Amino acid sequence: MLRALIWDVDGTLAETEHEGHRVAFNEAFADEGLPWHWDEAVYRELLAVTGGKERLRAWWQRVDPSRAGAPETAERIARLHAGKTRRYVERMAAGGIGLRPGVQRLLLQAREAGLRQAIATTTTPDNVDALLVATLGGAAGPGAGLFECIGAGDVVPHKKPAPDIYHWVLQRLGLRADECLAIEDSAPGVAAARAAGLAVLVTRSRYTAGAALPPVLADLDHLGEAHLPAQGTAAGQPWQGIVTPEQLRAWCAAAVAAA
Ligand code: XBP
Numbered sequence: 737m738l739r740a741l742i743w744d745v746d747g748t749l750a751e752t753e754h755e756g757h758r759v760a761f762n763e764a765f766a767d768e769g770l771p772w773h774w775d776e777a778v779y780r781e782l783l784a785v786t787g788g789k790e791r792l793r794a795w796w797q798r799v800d801p802s803r804a805g806a807p808e809t810a811e812r813i814a815r816l817h818a819g820k821t822r823r824y825v826e827r828m829a830a831g832g833i834g835l836r837p838g839v840q841r842l843l844l845q846a847r848e849a850g851l852r853q854a855i856a857t858t859t860t861p862d863n864v865d866a867l868l869v870a871t872l873g874g875a876a877g878p879g880a881g882l883f884e885c886i887g888a889g890d891v892v893p894h895k896k897p898a899p900d901i902y903h904w905v906l907q908r909l910g911l912r913a914d915e916c917l918a919i920e921d922s923a924p925g926v927a928a929a930r931a932a933g934l935a936v937l938v939t940r941s942r943y944t945a946g947a948a949l950p951p952v953l954a955d956l957d958h959l960g961e962a963h964l965p966a967q968g969t970a971a972g973q974p975w976q977g978i979v980t981p982e983q984l985r986a987w988c989a990a991a992v993a994a995a
């Protein structure tokens with residue numbers, strides 16, 4: 737019985753990586769006087785590493801391996817990442833990055849349909865708050881009270897593809913994995929949700945369109961709107977339409993029946 741949706745953030749709620757995080761990293765490099773610039777090709781490679789601090793460490797290993805493990809480098813990464821988060825939060829407040837097709841519709845329909853909702857993300861909590869305020873309004877907006885809990889960033893020791901953040905959210909929801917559906921966009925996110933025992937709906941994003949993924953409940957280009965049906969596969973068959981709470985319940989029931 738489907739009781740809750742657990743949403744990923746970056747790439748799933750919104751296309752935040754290319755114009756949000758990537759730009760904020762580059763602005764933080766400039767702020768620190770570092771001659772680095774992450775273009776789309778480099779950032780696509782680096783997204784294999786989840787977590788901004790972990791991503792910076794992987795980059796340091798590539799460009800300056802002799803000092804990547806030094807104590808002062810860890811401090812510099814922490815300072816760089818704090819600056820990047822400030823820059824990202826500023827960009828969210830300036831607007832310009834909206835929710836992906838069908839996200840606000842499904843969030844509100846799911847609440848109407850009695851589905852509980854939470855967030856499980858690798859990104860920093862401040863970034864989640866900034867995105868939610870910018871796209872759904874604060875306490876007075878349509879998004880108020882949508883998410884019962886927000887599992888984000890360093891609240892767990894191991895980021896996606898480890899299942900930790902999904903376990904953290906399940907524990908706070910007081911639900912079993914088979915009562916929840918994860919909505920994700922990337923291979924690390926799918927791996928994390930599956931390792932925690934959840935069924936997964938994928939909405940591929942700019943950086944994950946061509947990624948190789950294991951079998952999931954449905955693999956779509958987005959969640960669909962009346963004027964913009966989603967396309968993809970569900971249960972291994974071609975599917976197009978609008979993802980609604982009823983459709984999610986039907987997919988989950990069919991998956992249980994087929995198990
Ligand atoms: C995506 C990530 C994050 C962001 C950067 O998270 O891996 O690391 O790229 O944010 P998800 P931070 O898809 O799980 O939402 O710099 O705050 O980590």
Ligand code: MG
Nearest residue numbers: 744746747921
């Ligand atoms: Mg994601």
